[in-house]
Amino acid sequence: MNDEVEVASEEKGYLGSYYKATILYHVGTCSDYRVKYKTLVSDNDQTTPLEWFIRASELRPVPPEIPRETKPMETYDIVDVYDNEGWWIGVITAKVEQEYRVYFPTTKQEIVYSADKLRFHQEWSDGEWKFPLLG
The missing domain is CATH 2.30.30 (SH3 type barrels.)
Incomplete structure (x- = not known):
């Protein structure tokens, strides 16, 4: 184990x-x-x-890390935000200088975070990692 x-x-x-x-x-x-x-x-x-x-x-x-040099984060990307001891699913709604505004559908809140608190959201499906799309 x-x-x-x-x-x-x-x-x-x-x-x-x-x-x-x-x-x-x-x-x-x-x-x-x-x-x-x-x-x-x-x-x-x-x-x-x-x-x-x-x-x-x-x-x-645990999902693999995706280097930001490989794929920069952009508006409407689905991300995980590290907050309150866990990773929370949200959507980037804007980039403000070096920070990102993230909307959380479950709480209907929008909060600004630094890039080091974000990772791309990935779903584990059929034994592989997949990137979900909006819509």
Whole structure:
């Protein structure tokens, strides 16, 4: 085990977010796993990494990095923004000097971020990474 993964949250208020975790072990005969989060902590002491049971459908490998020299970010690109200990799906709506304005469909908010907080959003489908398109 010990595979590095990202967990897609399906909880209200966290839809559209991914959190880095490590698979600890497979649970029984079903497709559940016990994971330890990298950035989320236990409610008990606020320091111990959170461990949780996750369905296989909520897991994906960590996406590969895409160097910005290879493909610059542009308006209407679907991106992940690192904020609140996880990656949140949004859409670039404008570039303002060295920062990007990002709209989040799940919260209907638009927030400005520096480029180092963004990565291109990729979907794991049929064993390969794909870039989703708007519309």
